[in-house]
Structure formats: C-alpha cells, structure tokens
Amino acid sequence: MNLRGIIPALTVVGFILAFWTLAVIPMNAHLTADQAQRDGLVMSPEEPRDRQAYLGLVLALKNPAIIPLTYSLDRPRLPSPHQVAAEMFETIFMKSPTSRRSLVYHGWVTLSATLLGFMIGTTLGIILAVGIVYNRTMDKSVMPWAITSQTIPILALAPMIIVMLGAIGIQGLLPKSVISAYLSFFPVVVGMVKGLRSPDGMQLDLLRTYNANANQGFWKLRLPASMPYLFASLKIGISAALVGAIVGELPTGARAGFGARILVGDQYGPLMILWAALFGAAVTAAALVGIITLIERRTLRRMGMAGTS
Amino acid sequence: MAYLIALSIWAAGWFINARLAHGPQSDTRLVSLLIPVIFGVTIIAMWQVLVTMLDVSPIILPAPSDIAARFVASTQTLWVDFKQTVIMGAMTGYIIGMVAAFAIALLADRSEFLTKGILPVGSFMAALPIVGTAPIFVKWLGSDWESKSAVVAVMVFFPILVNTVAGLKDTSGMQRDLMRTYGAGYWPTLFKLRLPAALPFIFNGLKIATTLALIGAIVAEFFGSPTVGMGFRISTSVGQLALDMVWAEIVVAALAGSAFYGLMAFIEKRVTFWHPSQR
Amino acid sequence: MTPCPTITARNLDLTFETNDGPVHALKDVALDINKGDFVSFIGPSGCGKTTFLRCIAGLETPTAGEISVNGMSPEDARRARAYGYVFQAAGLYPWRTIGGNIRLPLEIMGFSKIEQQQRVDRVMELVDLKGFSKKFPWQLSGGMQQRASIARALAFDADILLMDEPFGALDEIVRDHLNEQLLKLWARTEKTIAFVTHSIPEAVYLSTKIVVMSPRPGRITDVIDSPLPKDRPLDIRDSAEFIEIAHRVRDGLRAGHVDD
Numbered sequence: 001m002n003l004r005g006i007i008p009a010l011t012v013v014g015f016i017l018a019f020w021t022l023a024v025i026p027m028n029a030h031l032t033a034d035q036a037q038r039d040g041l042v043m044s045p046e047e048p049r050d051r052q053a054y055l056g057l058v059l060a061l062k063n064p065a066i067i068p069l070t071y072s073l074d075r076p077r078l079p080s081p082h083q084v085a086a087e088m089f090e091t092i093f094m095k096s097p098t099s100r101r102s103l104v105y106h107g108w109v110t111l112s113a114t115l116l117g118f119m120i121g122t123t124l125g126i127i128l129a130v131g132i133v134y135n136r137t138m139d140k141s142v143m144p145w146a147i148t149s150q151t152i153p154i155l156a157l158a159p160m161i162i163v164m165l166g167a168i169g170i171q172g173l174l175p176k177s178v179i180s181a182y183l184s185f186f187p188v189v190v191g192m193v194k195g196l197r198s199p200d201g202m203q204l205d206l207l208r209t210y211n212a213n214a215n216q217g218f219w220k221l222r223l224p225a226s227m228p229y230l231f232a233s234l235k236i237g238i239s240a241a242l243v244g245a246i247v248g249e250l251p252t253g254a255r256a257g258f259g260a261r262i263l264v265g266d267q268y269g270p271l272m273i274l275w276a277a278l279f280g281a282a283v284t285a286a287a288l289v290g291i292i293t294l295i296e297r298r299t300l301r302r303m304g305m306a307g308t309s
Numbered sequence: 310m311a312y313l314i315a316l317s318i319w320a321a322g323w324f325i326n327a328r329l330a331h332g333p334q335s336d337t338r339l340v341s342l343l344i345p346v347i348f349g350v351t352i353i354a355m356w357q358v359l360v361t362m363l364d365v366s367p368i369i370l371p372a373p374s375d376i377a378a379r380f381v382a383s384t385q386t387l388w389v390d391f392k393q394t395v396i397m398g399a400m401t402g403y404i405i406g407m408v409a410a411f412a413i414a415l416l417a418d419r420s421e422f423l424t425k426g427i428l429p430v431g432s433f434m435a436a437l438p439i440v441g442t443a444p445i446f447v448k449w450l451g452s453d454w455e456s457k458s459a460v461v462a463v464m465v466f467f468p469i470l471v472n473t474v475a476g477l478k479d480t481s482g483m484q485r486d487l488m489r490t491y492g493a494g495y496w497p498t499l500f501k502l503r504l505p506a507a508l509p510f511i512f513n514g515l516k517i518a519t520t521l522a523l524i525g526a527i528v529a530e531f532f533g534s535p536t537v538g539m540g541f542r543i544s545t546s547v548g549q550l551a552l553d554m555v556w557a558e559i560v561v562a563a564l565a566g567s568a569f570y571g572l573m574a575f576i577e578k579r580v581t582f583w584h585p586s587q588r
Numbered sequence: 589m590t591p592c593p594t595i596t597a598r599n600l601d602l603t604f605e606t607n608d609g610p611v612h613a614l615k616d617v618a619l620d621i622n623k624g625d626f627v628s629f630i631g632p633s634g635c636g637k638t639t640f641l642r643c644i645a646g647l648e649t650p651t652a653g654e655i656s657v658n659g660m661s662p663e664d665a666r667r668a669r670a671y672g673y674v675f676q677a678a679g680l681y682p683w684r685t686i687g688g689n690i691r692l693p694l695e696i697m698g699f700s701k702i703e704q705q706q707r708v709d710r711v712m713e714l715v716d717l718k719g720f721s722k723k724f725p726w727q728l729s730g731g732m733q734q735r736a737s738i739a740r741a742l743a744f745d746a747d748i749l750l751m752d753e754p755f756g757a758l759d760e761i762v763r764d765h766l767n768e769q770l771l772k773l774w775a776r777t778e779k780t781i782a783f784v785t786h787s788i789p790e791a792v793y794l795s796t797k798i799v800v801m802s803p804r805p806g807r808i809t810d811v812i813d814s815p816l817p818k819d820r821p822l823d824i825r826d827s828a829e830f831i832e833i834a835h836r837v838r839d840g841l842r843a844g845h846v847d848d
Contacts, residue, residue: 008426016430077449137327140341141348151570152563153524156540159531159547160555167369167550239436246438250531251547258441266444266532274444282437289436483675486647490673492666493696501692505683583682583724 117180191233195226402461472514636806802844
C-alpha cells in the first residue's frame with residue numbers, strides 16, 4: 001500500500017474531521033449559552049426565549065466567549081472529536097475488559113455474535129450455492145428467492161427472531177447469531193453462484209476435452225474462479241452481520257453489546273456512551289472489512305488473480 | 310402425522326419442480342416464473358400444516374392463515390404505517406441522499422484528487438452501521454419521520470456517491486480524445502459522453518440504495534418513533550407477542566421493497582437499453 | 589496541381605516520461621504533406637506513427653521542433669475544425685443510433701438542426717450506409733461500424749482526415765472492400781488524408797506518398813512518392829510496379845530493424 005495513494009483519501013478524511021470540529025460550535029451554541037448564563041456569564045440576548053430565534057452560528061458570534069465552551073459540554077448536541085476520542089480511550093484502555101463499563105467488553109459481546117453468525121451463514125451459503133450450481137431444480141426454485149431476498153428488508157425480522165427464539169428458551173448469543181447468519185447468508189449465496197458460474201465457455205470446453213468429471217471441474221476451475229466474487233460477498237456479508245447483531249440487541253433491552261450501549265446512552269445517559277458505542281461499532285466494522293480485504297489480497301495474489309480487487 | 314403430511318407436500322412440490330426444471334419448456338419465462346412460485350407455495354403449505362397440526366403457539370410462529378386474516382383485518386393500520394415509514398421516511402430520505410450524492414459526485418468530478426480521495430472513503434463509510442445514528446438524529450430532529458428520513462439519506466448517500474463517481478471515471482481515453490478533436494469543453498463532454506456512459510453504474514447504486522432506504526427507515530424506528538410506522542409497529546407488536554401483526558408488517562415491507570427495487574430496475578432497463586447487460 | 593503544404597513538420601521531437609524511463613517517441617521528424625495527398629505512415633510498433641498523427645491533431649505536444657496545420661498551430665487548427673479523426677476502434681456511443689452518432693460532432697460544433705440532418709444524410713450516402721440511420725451500433729457489423737465512424741469524421745467538412753489503423757480489426761475481405769471505398773471517397777471529396785497502418789499492401793495501395801518509420805527512437809527512414817495512377821482497381825496489387833514499391837517499403841522497414 002503506497003503512501004502517495006493514501007494522500008487523497010487522508011485529505012478527504014481530514015476535511016470531514018475539520019468540518020465536524022467546526023460544526024460543534026453552531027450545534028452546541030444554544031446549550032452552551034444556557035449553561036454559561038447559569039454560571040454567571042452575561043449573554044446577549046439575555047432571555048433564553050429570545051435566543052431561540054437566533055441561528056447557532058450567529059449566537060456564537062455574538063457571544064464569542066462561549067465558543068471554547070462549546071467543546072466541553074456534558075451533554076452536547078454534537079460532541080467534538082476530542083470528546084468522543086477521550087470517551088473511547090477511557091472505556092477501551094482505562095477499564096478492565098471484563099467490566100460492564102468497558103467498550104471492549106461490549107464490543108466483544110456484539111462481535112462474538114457477529115462472527116458466529118457470519119461463519120454459519122457463509123458456510124451454509126457456500127453449500128447452497130454449490131447446490132444451486134449443480135442441481136437444476138434447486139437453481140430454478142431457490143435462486144430467484146435468494147435474489148429477491150436482497151430487495152426485501154429482512155433486517156426487519158430481527159426483533160421477531162429474538163422473541164421467537166426467546167419463547168423456546170434460546171437467549172443471549174444464539175438469537176443474535178441467527179440474525180447475523182441469515183443476513184450474511186443471502187449475499188454469499190448470490191455472489192458465490194455468480195462466481196462458480198463465472199468461467200467462460202472456452203474454459204469449460206477445455207475441461208471436457210480432458211474428460212474431467214464434475215468433481216474435478218469444481219475443485220480445479222469453478223472454485224478458484226469464484227474467489228474474487230466470494231470475497232466481495234464476504235465483505236458485504238460481514239457488515240450486514242454486524243448490523244444484524246447490533247439490531248438484535250435492541251428489542252429485548254439487552255444489557256450488553258454495542259446496540260445495548262447505544263440504547264443506554266440514548267435513554268439513560270451519559271450521552272457519550274452512545275457516541276462511543278457508535279464509533280466503536282464503526283471501528284469494528286472497518287476492522288472486519290479490513291481483515292477480509294487483507295486475506296483477499298493475500299489469497300488472490302497467491303492465485304495470480306491480484307488485479308481483480 | 311403432521312410431519313408426514315408436511316414431508317409429502319415437500320416431496321410433491323419438489324417433484325413438480327424437478328419435472329418442470331428438466332422439462333422441454335424449462336427456459337421459458339412462464340416456467341421460470343412458475344417454479345419459484347411453486348417452491349414458495351410449498352413452503353407456505355408446509356408451514357400451515359406443521360403449525361396448525363402440531364399446535365405451535367402463536368407467540369412462536371403464527372400460521373399463514375392467521376397472518377392473512379390479520380392482514381385483512383388491519384389494512385388501515387398497515388396503510389398508515391406504510392405511509393409513515395415508506396413514503397415519509399424512506400422515499401424522502403432516498404431523494405435527499407440521491408440529490409446530495411449526485412451533487413458531490415459532480416463536484417468531485419472536476420478534480421482527480423478529490424475523486425481518488427472520495428472513492429475509498431465513501432466505500433468505507435458505506436460499510437459502517439449507519440442505522441446506529443438513529444437516536445442521534447432523533448435528538449436533533451425529533452422523533453417523527455424527519456429523523457428517519459435523515460438516517461436514510463445518510464445511508465443511501467455513500468453507495469450512490471461511490472457508484473456515480475466510479476461511473477463518471479469510466480470513459481476510455483479514446484472516447485475523451487474524440488471529444489477533444491471536436492473541441493468540446495467540459496460541459497458538452499459531460500452531458501454527451503460521460504453521463505450516459507455512467508448510467509449503468511449510477512443505476513447499480515440506485516438499486517442498492519432502494520433496499521437500504523427501506524431497511525434504514527424501519528430499523529431507525531426500532532430506536533424510537535412516534536406512534537406510527539412499520540418499525541414502531543413491529544417492535545411494539547413483538548413486545549405484545551402479537552407476532553401475526555409482525556408478519557403482516559413484514560409482508561408489507563417485502564412487497565414495498567421488491568416494488569421499489571423493481572421500479573428502479575424498470576427505469577434502468579428503459580434508460581440503459583443499450584448496455585450489454587440489458588440486451 | 590501546385591503542391592502547397594497543408595501540414596508541415598520540422599525538427600519535430602517528442603520524448604515521453606514513463607515509469608520505465610524516458611521514451612524517445614519522435615526524433616527530428618521533418619515532413620511536408622500537400623493538399624490532396626493521401627499519405628500512409630507505416631512501421632512496427634513504437635516507431636512513432638500514431639504519435640505523429642496525434643501531434644498533427646494536437647492531442648500530443650512535441651517537446652521540440654514545430655508543426656503547422658493549414659498554417660496554424662495544431663491547437664488552433666483543431667479549434668477551427670480543420671480535421672476529422674478516425675480511431676482504431678469505431679468508438680460509437682451505444683446509446684445513440686447511427687444517425688445520432690454521426691450527429692455528435694455537429695451538435696457540439698453548433699450546426700443548425702436542418703443542416704445536421706442534411707449533413708448526416710449526405711455522409712451516410714458517401715460511406716454507403718444509407719438506410720441504417722435508425723439502427724444502433726451493436727446491430728451493425730464491425731466493418732459497418734467503422735464506416736459509420738468515418739462518416740462521423742466527414743460530417744463537418746474538415747479538409748483533413750487523420751486515420752489511425754481504422755481497418756486493423758477487420759477481416760481481409762472487408763478490409764479490401766473498405767480500402768476501395770476509401771479511395772473512391774478520397775477521389776470524390778479531394779481531402780488530405782494521413783493514414784497509419786501496419787499493412788504494407790494497404791499502405792502501397794492507398795497512398796500517393798508512403799512514409800516508412802522505425803522505432804527507438806521513432807524516426808522517418810524513407811519517404812516514397814508513389815508513381816501509381818490515382819485511379820486504382822484492386823488488382824493493381826499484382827502489377828510489377830506495385831510489387832516494386834512494396835519491396836522498397838519492406839527494405840525501409842528492415843533497415844529500421846537493423847538497430848535491434
């Protein structure tokens with residue numbers, strides 16, 4: 001990964017961070033003005049009701065003293081990057097990973113469900129894909145449903161799955177894994193089928209001239225040819241699996257995991273918990289996709305297909 | 310006994326489909342449509358038999374007949390929920406996200422540096438669990454459809470942006486040279502060459518975005534919503550163990566999702582009729 | 589016909605900076621192309637023939653030397669719509685009909701709708717594609733698509749036609765047919781044509797002047813003024829004169845290869 005190639009992306013990220021940092025001021029201006037007034041500072045205009053009429057930016061410019069204060073509110077409308085970073089640092093490194101306050105603990109709860117579901121979903125998906133490619137009846141019956149499922153918001157099924165499984169006594173990790181599994185299942189089926197079918201007529205004819213049977217054709221041609229497609233689906237699948245696990249933590253008021261922390265931060269506070277959990281989930285998603293990308297690069301390079309990702 | 314019936318239904322369905330799939334007409338549109346339908350009907354029939362004959366509790370899995378009954382009885386509620394979630398939440402967010410993505414893509418198009426920066430960052434953001442921002446938008450915009458629309462806008466923004474930018478990049482050097490020989494400037498080249506050539510990519514992004522919009526609107530309501538909406542109905546019905554209502558809402562969601570996607574695919578076919586994938 | 593140079597190149601030099609180091613694509617190229625000439629450029633890959641064509645078109649900028657087209661710089665000539673360019677691939681827009689494709693430059697250059705239609709009809713007849721105006725490119729064969737590409741280059745009445753191996757991807761029979769048609773077109777329209785090719789028979793058959801080039805660095809090794817008459821049936825390719833010229837071209841190409 002060459003350094004020069006990253007510079008445009010880093011610049012864009014830099015811009016986003018800068019925009020965020022500046023946006024803190026108008027977003028928090030009203031709250032800060034109220035707080036400052038309670039602390040004895042003179043605000044213009046003096047009445048909170050009058051201040052409502054002003055845009056955050058205008059208010060901040062009229063009372064420049066509050067500008068630095070917008071960055072250190074307890075319950076800000078928009079926390080500044082350093083506040084989020086501080087909270088994350090605090091809950092990742094400053095707390096024991098087994099404590100309920102640790103972001104690592106909650107991250108692991110969500111991640112374990114995600115990974116378990118992802119592996120089940122991917123394995124079943126690959127098996128079904130092989131079945132679809134080699135069995136015509138299965139192809140014509142099931143494949144249309146697999147494709148259609150991508151247009152249906154199946155994440156909406158998540159709360160129901162949790163309750164269904166809860167009613168027969170399955171709780172905790174497993175229901176969330178089921179959600180992650182079916183969310184990663186369909187993209188993998190569709191992608192793998194596409195990949196297994198990707199070799200062109202010329203390649204298949206060549207194998208026929210060698211009298212290769214279906215088994216040999218699978219291991220020597222179709223499976224290797226499907227790798228780029230498989231990895232593309234895995235990346236989609238793992239993001240979906242993570243979102244599924246998070247959403248799975250919402251309905252029954254789970255007490256652990258990223259989703260749970262988002263709810264806690266939202267309903268009980270402190271607010272920072274929500275932001276830290278959100279960023280924690282984002283970092284986890286990025287890490288997971290990144291790991292798959294690394295594996296993809298290694299694998300494809302060894303197979304001489306490196307140019308495809 | 311119930312298992313036996315279910316198994317024979319499965320066997321019958323599979324047998325019919327196998328005959329159809331291997332039969333002489335197996336590549337016609339009619340048969341290609343019929344087989345998955347038969348498959349679906351078989352599953353529903355098995356479901357009905359197993360649930361009613363094994364006396365499965367409705368709080369675990371309601372029978373398809375119960376769901377159908379609930380569907381018919383609650384069309385008013387379903388319709389109100391549909392309006393709130395799909396029309397006010399998903400569609401407005403879709404349009405906002407789409408317009409913003411096009412605007413940024415056109416802006417980025419004027420600078421190769423920006424294009425190189427936006428593609429990786431956009432793809433990265435598209436993989437993040439953006440639904441989690443729903444509570445934040447509720448704090449900023451209230452718990453009505455506006456906050457859901459905002460979540461949807463952010464969710465669809467990135468895939469549409471990435472696909473549009475990639476599409477605008479896609480013209481070959483030869484095509485751009487041809488435009489230079491005509492002395493065509495930036496805007497004629499954009500409208501006559503690069504935008505039409507980018508359309509297949511743009512529609513790819515728009516189709517992905519339809520599913521995301523619906524998911525975003527529904528799931529955002531899981532995090533808190535006024536007293537209407539599909540997500541709201543699903544989470545409260547789940548709480549009341551009225552699973553037949555949940556399934557009825559899911560049927561509506563499935564229909565809405567496939568209809569929205571189908572609409573985009575239809576427009577795509579008309580507009581990009583010339584692309585090899587459509588011929 | 590008093591020869592008056594339409595395209596003049598003097599001491600033309602072009603070096604590309606590539607990842608593998610500098611490539612000397614053109615070295616000290618000097619050439620005059622007169623109005624009404626049909627000039628072929630022939631040589632192995634890397635000899636600079638396409639690069640020279642692109643210099644004439646103003647698509648590349650020389651690092652030294654000068655080149656003028658119709659008395660102007662290539663950029664000004666381009667803005668004055670002095671030439672039409674035909675690429676190796678037809679490059680037609682699949683979302684436009686054949687007629688729409690030919691209309692493309694006319695729309696950009698601001699011709700009126702009525703004029704556009706007249707011109708499209710006229711050039712389609714010139715290349716023998718009459719009646720195909722409403723078809724889409726993928727409905728036509730490779731040869732017909734390339735004819736449409738030529739029609740597109742003729743539509744705005746540029747005096748000069750620059751063609752970069754336009755028939756390279758077609759089979760020999762289609763190629764013969766198109767060569768004949770191109771000659772007839774040239775006779776009717778009296779344009780100045782610069783034509784890049786890999787094929788010796790094609791170069792000798794089509795041109796009034798053959799420029800033999802060789803690579804590393806790209807340079808002209810021979811300029812042959814063809815004594816063949818303007819009116820040429822296809823079987824002139826079996827005549828002794830033709831074969832003699834072809835030999836001379838081949839010798840020129842071999843001489844360039846000696847440095848390998």
